[in-house]
Amino acid sequence: MIILKSTQDKVLAALQSVAGIVERRHTLPILANVLLRKDGAQLQLTTSDLEIQIRTTVELGGDDGSFATTLGARKLIDILRTLPSEQSVSLEASAGKLMLKGGKSRFTLQSLPAQDFPLVQESASFGPVFGVPQNTLRSLLAQVSFAMAVHDIRYYLNGILFIAEGRQLSIVATDGHRLAFAAATLEVDVPKQELILPRKTVLELQRLLSDKDGVIELQFAANQARFSFDGMEFVSKLVEGKFPDYNRVIPKQHKNIITLGRVPLLAALQRAAIMTSEKFKGVRLNFEPGALRVTAGNAEQEEAVDELDIDYSGDPIEIGFNVSYLIDALQNMTQEMVRVELADGSSSALLTNPEDDAFKYVVMPMRI
Numbered sequence: 001m002i003i004l005k006s007t008q009d010k011v012l013a014a015l016q017s018v019a020g021i022v023e024r025r026h027t028l029p030i031l032a033n034v035l036l037r038k039d040g041a042q043l044q045l046t047t048s049d050l051e052i053q054i055r056t057t058v059e060l061g062g063d064d065g066s067f068a069t070t071l072g073a074r075k076l077i078d079i080l081r082t083l084p085s086e087q088s089v090s091l092e093a094s095a096g097k098l099m100l101k102g103g104k105s106r107f108t109l110q111s112l113p114a115q116d117f118p119l120v121q122e123s124a125s126f127g128p129v130f131g132v133p134q135n136t137l138r139s140l141l142a143q144v145s146f147a148m149a150v151h152d153i154r155y156y157l158n159g160i161l162f163i164a165e166g167r168q169l170s171i172v173a174t175d176g177h178r179l180a181f182a183a184a185t186l187e188v189d190v191p192k193q194e195l196i197l198p199r200k201t202v203l204e205l206q207r208l209l210s211d212k213d214g215v216i217e218l219q220f221a222a223n224q225a226r227f228s229f230d231g232m233e234f235v236s237k238l239v240e241g242k243f244p245d246y247n248r249v250i251p252k253q254h255k256n257i258i259t260l261g262r263v264p265l266l267a268a269l270q271r272a273a274i275m276t277s278e279k280f281k282g283v284r285l286n287f288e289p290g291a292l293r294v295t296a297g298n299a300e301q302e303e304a305v306d307e308l309d310i311d312y313s314g315d316p317i318e319i320g321f322n323v324s325y326l327i328d329a330l331q332n333m334t335q336e337m338v339r340v341e342l343a344d345g346s347s348s349a350l351l352t353n354p355e356d357d358a359f360k361y362v363v364m365p366m367r368i
Contacts, residue, residue, distance in 0.1 A: 001038075001065060001092065001093050002063045002091070002092050003062050003063075003067055003069075003091045003092065003093055004038075004060040004062040005061040005088065006060040006061045006089065007085070008080055011060060011089055012077065012081065014043075014045055014058045015034065015045065015073065017045075017056050017232060018034060018045050018056055018073075018232075019034065019073045019074065020204050021047055021052050021200065023049060024074055030070060030112045030116055030117055031049060032072055033073060033111075034046065034076065035048075035069075035114055035117045036067075036068065036070065036071065038062070038066060038067040039066055040064050042057050042058070043059070043060050045058070046119070047073060048117070048118060048120055051198070051200075052204065052234070052236045052237070053120035055233045055234075056232045067093060068114035068115075070111060070112045070113070070114055071098060072110070075109070076100070079102075079107055087103050089101065098111050125222070126219040126226060127191070127220050127221065128190070128191065129217050129218070130218055130219075131215040131218070132169060133213060133214070133215055134211075134213075134214045134216050134229060135209075135211045136169075137169075137184075137205070137209060137216055140171050140183075140184055141160070141206050141209075142332055143182040143332055143333075144173040144181065145173060145202050145203070146332055147174055147175060147180035147361075148160060148174075149174070149176065149199075150199070152175065155239060156196055156242065157174060157176060157243075157244075159173075159197050159198045159199050159202060160172060160173045160202050161173070161194070162194070162195050162196070162197050163193070164192070164193045167188070168184070168185060169183065172243070177322065177325065177363070178329075178361070179249050179250070179360075180361050181250065181361075182358060196238060196239035196241065196243055197225060198237065201236040215229070216228070216229040217229065223240070224236065249348070249362055250350065251349075255315075256312075256317060256343065257341050258311070258314070259339045259340075260310045260311075260337065261338075262333055262337060263336075265292075266330040268306040269323055269327050269330070272296040272306055272323060273296065273324070275297060275304035276298060280298075281323050282321070283320065283321055284318065284368050285320075287312060287315075287317045289316075290309065290311075290313075291307055292310045294307070317342055317345050319344075319346075320368035321349070321365060322366055325363045329351055329363070338354070339351070345365065347365070350362055
């Protein structure tokens with residue numbers, strides 16, 4: 001039976017859309033495989049890591065009929081990448097063997113039984129479906145995902161807080177040293193739902209979502225989230241735990257406010273970062289009427305000093321930060337200007353977009 005017969009680019013695109021969660025090494029060898037299920041003209045591709053499951057349904061030619069098997073996902077992708085994009089490729093099953101053909105190339109592949117593939121048990125009680133433009137959700141994730149913790153013992157920080165209520169969708173990420181908040185207005189009212197999406201799910205959604213105008217449909221259960229878009233279904237386990245009260249962390253009414261060019265500030269910080277050490281990424285900012293001085297040094301007694309002209313008439317403030325935290329935020333903004341709000345040299349700073357109050361970034365100072 002010919003399971004699929006199409007051009008290399010179409011087959012590769014279908015495989016790549018589901019293969020992002022596949023680990024090359026796994027305690028269960030079958031989880032390195034993609035489940036192929038043929039039903040009539042449609043071919044379903046499914047991958048899983050026991051906590052996230054991605055499924056897409058495509059038409060890639062071949063014979064009509066029913067057939068199911070699993071094949072090594074990464075190996076299939078590696079083979080397809082070596083073939084020309086316009087070349088016709090086929091996957092055929094005969095006499096218990098699977099063969100991938102492309103031009104004059106032949107690859108005999110080892111398979112594992114489809115019935116052994118561990119599908120994620122989907123919740124029986126998902127809440128109402130609501131839609132969000134793909135580009136909106138992609139933009140929100142890009143604005144906050146860099147602030148997620150990585151392998152933190154406080155497991156609820158290794159992901160993002162997702163809040164849908166009324167006509168507002170808000171997402172928050174923090175690693176305990178900084179916090180990023182972004183919000184967007186929905187076209188429909190939704191009942192209040194609050195959950196924590198795991199880091200791996202967030203990164204995979206960022207990879208899969210497009211900038212097009214298409215809609216992604218979301219559904220939440222007590223311990224799962226389901227996303228449907230572009231012929232794909234994405235099911236993820238949620239992180240259990242209580243996310244910190246982000247409203248208490250976001251400073252209110254800081255009296256010293258500076259609005260300056262995002263790109264010049266980013267460039268000055270990147271230059272200063274060169275002189276910081278690998279372990280100690282400290283940079284000192286001195287705000288004075290009309291000027292901002294950025295300084296950094298290292299154990300070799302090297303020093304960087306940069307000065308920017310700014311429109312500022314508030315208190316003189318000297319404050320230290322981990323320069324990486326400032327650079328991350330500025331690189332993930334797109335607007336021309338950035339607003340910095342400060343109380344003094346020992347309180348958190350608030351970075352916002354002067355054109356859009358829906359984004360807030362809080363960063364803790366560090367002692368230098």
